[in-house]
Amino acid sequence: MIAAPDRTPLPREFFDRPVLEVAPDLLGRTLVRSTPDGPIRLRLTEVEAYDGPNDPGSHAYRGRTARNAVMFGPPGHVYVYFTYGMWHCMNLVCGPDGMASAVLLRAGEITEGAGLTRTRRRAARNDKELAKGPARLATALDIDRALDGTDVCAGPPSPLSILTGTPTPDDQVRNGPRTGVSGEGGGHPWRFWIANDPTVSPYRAHKPRRRST
DNA sequence: ATATCGATGTTCT
DNA sequence: GAACATCGATATG
Numbered sequence: 001m002i003a004a005p006d007r008t009p010l011p012r013e014f015f016d017r018p019v020l021e022v023a024p025d026l027l028g029r030t031l032v033r034s035t036p037d038g039p040i041r042l043r044l045t046e047v048e049a050y051d052g053p054n055d056p057g058s059h060a061y062r063g064r065t066a067r068n069a070v071m072f073g074p075p076g077h078v079y080v081y082f083t084y085g086m087w088h089c090m091n092l093v094c095g096p097d098g099m100a101s102a103v104l105l106r107a108g109e110i111t112e113g114a115g116l117t118r119t120r121r122r123a124a125r126n127d128k129e130l131a132k133g134p135a136r137l138a139t140a141l142d143i144d145r146a147l148d149g150t151d152v153c154a155g156p157p158s159p160l161s162i163l164t165g166t167p168t169p170d171d172q173v174r175n176g177p178r179t180g181v182s183g184e185g186g187g188h189p190w191r192f193w194i195a196n197d198p199t200v201s202p203y204r205a206h207k208p209r210r211r212s213t
Numbered sequence: 214a215t216a217t218c219g220a221t222g223t224t225c226t
Numbered sequence: 227g228a229a230c231a232t233c234g235a236t237a238t239g
Contacts, residue, residue: 048231057231059224067224084232085221091231104231123234135232180231204232207217 006030009161012153015075019094019101023049024175024192026092026103028168030111031152032161033141040113040141042131043165044105046193046200048178050091052100057178057185060100071100076153078160080138080145087135090143092152092162106134106179106191109199117141133201168194182206 010029015022026044033040052060052071059068059081070079071093079091079102091102108131110117117130117140124130131137138144152162178191179201186206193200 050231059231062225065224081231082223083230085223085230087221087232089231106231133232139233178231182229185231206231 006163006165009153009155009163010076012074012076015092015094015153016096017094019049019051019103020190022092022094023047023103023190024170024173025167026105026162027173027192027194028166030163030165031105031108031141032163033113033143034156034159035113035116035142037116038113040116041111042108042137042141043111044108045197046107046191048104048106048192049190050102050104051190052095052102055101055185055188056183057181057188058100058102060102061185064100068100070149071102072098073149075099076151078143078147078150078152080143080148082145083135088138088144089134090138090141090147104134105137107132107193107199107201108137109197110140128198132199176203177205179204180206 026047029044031042050058052058060071064072074097075094077093091104093102095101110130120139121130131140150160152160155161172195174195175189175192
């Protein structure tokens with residue numbers, strides 16, 4: 001028999017916990033992006049935790065700005081940022097209102113609507129690459145700053161929600177250093193992924209770039 | 214498979 | 227100016 005997909009979004013209490021608890025608990029959950037052409041479903045396979053006030057790697061570390069304001073608000077909302085001049089990345093805000101911690105969604109498996117992502121993800125050579133990496137994930141789901149602040153606990157007609165799905169057993173969860181984070185913040189093993197999943201992005205240590213001119 | 218490099222624009226020093 | 231929670235194209239093993 002075919003299991004019916006969950007219809008109830010994760011409650012706000014799910015996100016109102018320490019970010020290091022929430023991050024591994026998100027693995028295996030399904031993110032639903034509603035588009036005019038139909039839903040896109042993504043099973044999360046890789047995430048990273050950013051622990052605001054204590055974390056030099058976090059966008060919230062130096063305090064609230066117009067860009068990161070959503071991180072300082074209530075849990076269960078989306079923080080979207082624009083980076084490297086051309087990409088977006090997507091986070092879920094965790095902890096109580098004011099805590100400014102969040103989980104970066106780094107990779108996942110598209111389980112429905114792969115065809116709807118193809119126009120934006122022409123470079124993907126196979127389905128496993130559609131959302132392999134944080135900017136690829138956001139591109140596949142058509143996420144930009146217009147969705148900053150979206151409440152994923154509200155359910156339809158919200159453009160984004162996280163459905164309950166099957167959580168990943170602890171013995172299938174791996175963790176290690178965060179990708180692309182330099183300095184003190186790079187030492188924390190706050191990247192979490194599902195063992196042996198082919199949609200997890202390759203680890204790349206932070207590399208300072210040579211200046212031109 | 215890994216390594217290097219250019220693209221772009223916002224944020225922060 | 228410099229850095230940036232990155233990616234895609236290209237070169238090479």
